[in-house]
Amino acid sequence: MITHIYKLIWNKKKQNFLLLLEIFISFLVLFVTFFNIIGFYNLYTTPRGFDYKNVWSVNYGLPSGLNSRDSIAGQVDILKKMILSMPQVENVCFSSNNIPYSNNEISNAVSYKGKDQSATLYLTDKEYSRVLNMQMLSGNWAPAHRKGYSGVVINKMLKEKLFGTQNPIGQVITMGSDKLIVNGVAENAKLTGDYRSLGSIVFKILDSLDRDENYMLIKVRPSADAAFEARLYKTMSNFSKNANIEIEHLEKKRITKNNFMIIPFSIIFLVVGFLIINVALGIFGVLWYNINRRKSEIGLRRAVGASGSEISRQVITEGLVLSTISLIAGTFFAIQFPLLNVDDIASEVYLKAIAFSVVFIYVLVVICSLYPARQAAYIYPSTALQED
Template sequence: MFKHLFKLIWNKKKQNFLLMAEMLVSFLVLFAVFTLMVYYYSNYKKPMGIEYQNVWVINYGNAYQTKNIDSLNLYYETLRKTIKSLPQVQEISFVSGNIPFSQQVNESALTFNGKHVNHLNNFTVEDGYKEVLQAQLLEGRWFNKQDAVAKNKSVVIDAALKEATFGNEPAAGKLLGNDNDKDRLKVVGVIQTIKRNGDYVNPGPGLYFRTDTGSFRWLSKILIRVAPGTDATFEGKLYKTMANYMKNSNVEIEHLTNKLKDSNYFALVPMIILGIVSAFLVINVALGLFGVLWYNINKRRGEIGLRRAIGATGNSVSSQLVSESMILATLSLIIGVFFAVQFPLLNVFDLSAGIYIGGMLLSVLFVYLLVLICSLYPGKQAAAIYPAVALHEE
């Protein structure tokens, strides 16, 4: 049976080659789309790591310039107490600019025990940062005042950095850095990785530093947790409080919930573009496949009529046409999978092999389903051809 089908396909190799090329291109585009979808879904399933609801961001320009550290700290400590005295404010923390769901980044690299960690996100935060965002502590503790006089600089790492450096071993209390590094960092705690780039993007490893006496020179953001149900009236009051205290500064208040929506929209743009392109391509392939099969039926009416005349049933004729289409799809997919499997082997885009495999399987199933749907109706039409009518036309 298969030998006969391959012979029929080979006899029309020029026509079938174009059809296979369409299926191959469709598979490659679908592979990109489904791989991106699997990547987004795998990131979406991971916990956010924070409670971002009711968290506001105050952006301000650092207008107070002085060389005296004590005066600088006093200025911002007074601002902290002023904001925290407001009844709707539950917690406050000055932070570096790369807050969750912002486009600002501060990256570096790290080598530990021969392991290289690239795209390491560095954050400068205060002791109240964990309470403001309600970050989930997995191991050890958060920063406290004792860290200001510690021999080694205290840091908190997230679960992603712990896995990249210490693996399954406990990290709290250990030193991070090379053995010959005099400025090694002491890990005091591990928190759940925060999806700082939104729901759909891998945040990468994170390293948290505690603010020091000179940090207020360059910090320009404040995170505050407000009471649930706090409305725009309080937002206006908070703005006036900031504007009156920092008269020469540009003040802006944002909500993390809105910033998360913007981050998600920005992340979904490539998915939307690929989806539109693949939808047009799939429609064209489906129409082309349907048209080719319909054309083949009209060209092969004599062959089909002869097969029916010598005893072939309508179902067997229909199955033959469907099988030919599925074999063409299989030949195209073998070539497509060969190219697709190079992505996990070469570790392209630094994605896990499971994401590529998931995208590959979904693409294969979709192409088979598309070919099956497009070939069923022409196959049914072929099965309805009466042998006497077909032979009479010949």
Template sequence: MIRHLFKLIWNKKKQNFLLLTEILVSFMVIFAVFTLVVNYYQNFKQPMGFAYDRVWVISFQSDVKIKDKDSLDVYYKNMLGSIKAMPQVQEASFSSSNVPFSANTHMNNIDYKKLHINRVNYYMAGDTYDKVLAMKVIEGRWFGKQDDAAAAKPTIINQTLRQQLFGNGKAIGEKVGGEGSKRVIVGVVQDVKAKGDYQEAGLAMYERIDTSSNDGHGRVMVKVNDRADAAFESRLYKLMANNANNSGIEIEHLADKRKSINNTTLIPMIILLIVACFLIINVALGLFGVLWYNINKRKGEIGLRRAIGASGNSVSAQLVTESMILATLALIIGTFFAAQFPLLNVFGLAASVYVIAILLSVVFIYLLVLVCSLYPGKQAAAILPAIALHEE
């Protein structure tokens, strides 16, 4: 029976080629959609790694003319102290411009023995940065006064980078290099999804901000209590504006920045979903049209089969099976191309993302073809043999 169906499909290869191509293209588009969906879902399930509620970011431009390091240190510490003195402020810390949920990204590399790792998210943070964001230190410690006279730069890394550098070995106290400088690992923190709910945490390293230098300043993150309102925000703005040489002040809420970056992340998937919907509609209409055309062209064949004793269900099953065989041929080709993505590590996603996306895409295409072929098959089963042979 299957061999006979393959022969029928081959005899109408020109007619079936377009349908097979439509199914193949649909599979690849659906595969792309499911890859995005599965990747976003897996990232969404991971813990955020920090608390963003009631955390505000103050951006400022400081044209400080102080050259003496001790005086500059006092200037920045006084600025931070004046913010912490406000009753609505629970904690505050200096930060580099790549605060969580911002569009700014700083990258660095890190070396350890024979390992060289690129594209590590690089953050500059103050001594209370972890308290502002309620970050979890799982090994070692955060920055503190004991790092003032450190010979090597104290560095904190996240779990993912720790695993790549040291595996199950010792991390605290190990010295690593990068860009001609030596760093010592003093702590390991839980992964932080700094680019929103749907993006992975990636690799991250944190370096202590030097308040005796102008490098790395420009952001203050403030953890406020539930009494902080618009009036307090206005007072905070005035406090920063009254600091000498401060200008270009902007206050943002991390909760609002999270919504904005999540929307930006979801836009490509929404566009792809729209394209996929139009393509699926076209494929469904194509299936209906081709099967309907087949029924009209094959009325004589169907009538003859019915006349020699074939049941309506067997005729219907034949048309549905032909469609499923066409879908299988398209899926074999599509799966071959889709399998290259995890094999070649395209886009750097986990292999499990592609495997799940392939399986979901195969199931989706089979269901689509099955649904689209059931009604035409039912119509074919309703053809009476006498009428069909009389028309022929």
């Protein structure tokens, strides 16, 4: 039967070419769509690596007239003690402006014994991991004790890329002209959003004389409310006269950051859904048209003993065979991505996208073939004679 169907398709290759092309293009579009869906799902289900709940960020300004590092450090320590004295505050740390879920990024190349790797840089202090409840794999958060060096904590991904199985604690890496001593390794953390891929991270630990960053992360208790936020704002305003104070909740920043990623792709998915509907209507229309044109052929088959169910199976099988031809061509192009290791993405993601796309096309073709196949099953020899 399959051989017979292939002959029928070949004899009507001109009529079937547009349908084959439509299925081929639809497969490629679905492949890209499922690839993004699977990639988004994998990113979302990857452990976050830190706790954003009940963490507030504060953008503040230093009091005017502070010209020395000692005076800046002294004032900042006073501010930290003032905030820690509030009963709703659990912990405080200082940070550069690329706080979690912000749109600011600081990146640079990190080198170790001829190996170079791009990494995101965070300037912070030793309380950072406690405020964000980050898991340490080895070492600790502490400034360097050697003059001319800075202490850093790197994440697991950077450790694997630069050091492999070697213990990085105590090793010296370079970032630009800075010499950095690795004091610890932290678990990977998705600080830039739930739908952003994990990257290499360097946390540079600020010492007590290097705290001129104007951002703080405050871990508050669940009981902290709007009244406490107003009191915190007043405290910060009294500390930094004529400075703009901005308090944000990481929970809200996370939603904003994720929406920034989701909304464009949601629009793309809507366009793809509209395309799929048009493809389904096209397949349905072509099959319907072919049935109406082949009434005499179907009537002749019924006359020589073919049952209605056999006619239905033939119509559905023709649709599946046409799909298979297009899918073979589409899979040939799609399989090149994992073979060439494009974008350094796991082959599993590409293969799953191909599998889902193939299954989706087959299901779509079967659904679109059911009604035309049923109509074909009700064509009798007498009906075909009347048409002639």
